[in-house]
Amino acid sequence: MKELTAEDTSLLELVDRLLNKGVVLAGEATISVAGVDLIYLGLNVVLAAVETVDKAQERRRAS
Amino acid sequence: MTLLAHAIAASPPAALPHDGLRGRPLAWSEAGDLGLWSTEWAPDIKLERPDALEHHRLVERICAAQPCLPVRFGTAFATPDDARASLDKRSAALHEALARVAGKSELALTLLWREPSAVAGIPSVTGPGRQYMEIRRAEFAARGARRARADALVEEVIAELSIERPLVWHETCTSDGVAVSLAVLVPTERAGERKSQLEQIAARFADVIPVLNGPWPPYTFARTE
Numbered sequence: 001m002k003e004l005t006a007e008d009t010s011l012l013e014l015v016d017r018l019l020n021k022g023v024v025l026a027g028e029a030t031i032s033v034a035g036v037d038l039i040y041l042g043l044n045v046v047l048a049a050v051e052t053v054d055k056a057q058e059r060r061r062a063s
Numbered sequence: 064m065t066l067l068a069h070a071i072a073a074s075p076p077a078a079l080p081h082d083g084l085r086g087r088p089l090a091w092s093e094a095g096d097l098g099l100w101s102t103e104w105a106p107d108i109k110l111e112r113p114d115a116l117e118h119h120r121l122v123e124r125i126c127a128a129q130p131c132l133p134v135r136f137g138t139a140f141a142t143p144d145d146a147r148a149s150l151d152k153r154s155a156a157l158h159e160a161l162a163r164v165a166g167k168s169e170l171a172l173t174l175l176w177r178e179p180s181a182v183a184g185i186p187s188v189t190g191p192g193r194q195y196m197e198i199r200r201a202e203f204a205a206r207g208a209r210r211a212r213a214d215a216l217v218e219e220v221i222a223e224l225s226i227e228r229p230l231v232w233h234e235t236c237t238s239d240g241v242a243v244s245l246a247v248l249v250p251t252e253r254a255g256e257r258k259s260q261l262e263q264i265a266a267r268f269a270d271v272i273p274v275l276n277g278p279w280p281p282y283t284f285a286r287t288e
Contacts, residue, residue, distance in 0.1 A: 017282035018136040025149040
C-alpha cells in the first residue's frame, strides 16, 4: 500500500469534506453516478478513498 | 436545466462574478430570506475530479463574500423550484447553521503515525492454534494502544488550543496511517494566528507527522442534521 504523503493527505482531507460534509439538502439528486469514482481515480491512494466510495455507494443504494 | 448546488446564504445575495463551474452561469435561487448559489448545469455532463476542486474554489469565493453553508458536492436540483422547496423545508435548521458558522473558517489537522504499528510481546508458544491466538491478542493490544494514544493527542490539542468542544470535530485511527483527523472552527480574522498555534502544538508530538490545512469554508460544521 502506498504511504500517505502530506500532499496526499491534504487532498484526501479536502475531497472528504467536499463529498462527506456540508449541508445535505432534502430532495436532492446526485448527478453523475461515476463522479465519485472519477474523483478518486488518479489519487493513487486507495486507503481512505475505498472507504469513502463504499459509503457513497451505500448512500446511493439507500436513497 | 439542472442546478448544481454550491452554497446556501441569506438574502440579499452578495455581488459575485457570474462564472460558475466550468464557466457556466452562476445562479441565485431565493426562498424567503435564504438562497442557493448554484451553477446552471446540464444533467448529461458528468462531474469529474477537477469539478470538485473548482466547486471548492467557488465555495471559498462565496464564503469570502458573505456567510454561507457549503452544500455537499454533487447535489443537484432539476429546477429552481425544487431548490427553493428544499431550502423551505429546512429553513429553521439552515438559519441556525448559518448563525453558527458566520464569520468563521475551518482549519484541518491530520496527524499521521510516524512509524507503522508494531506488534510486540508475542510469547513463544507451542501449537499453531495457540500461536495464532497470541498474535491476534498482540495485534488487538497494539490497536488499543494506538487508539488510546490518538485519543490522548486529541485531548492535548483541545486543551492547548483552549477551544470549546462544539467547535472541534475529530475522528481517530480511520486507517493504519492516520492517527487523528481533526477540524476546528475559528473566527476567520484569527485563522492565521490559530493555524500557527495548531502548528506549534502538533510539532511537539514526536510520534506523528502533522499535516495542517485551511482556512477552508466551514464544511465540517455546516451540517444541519
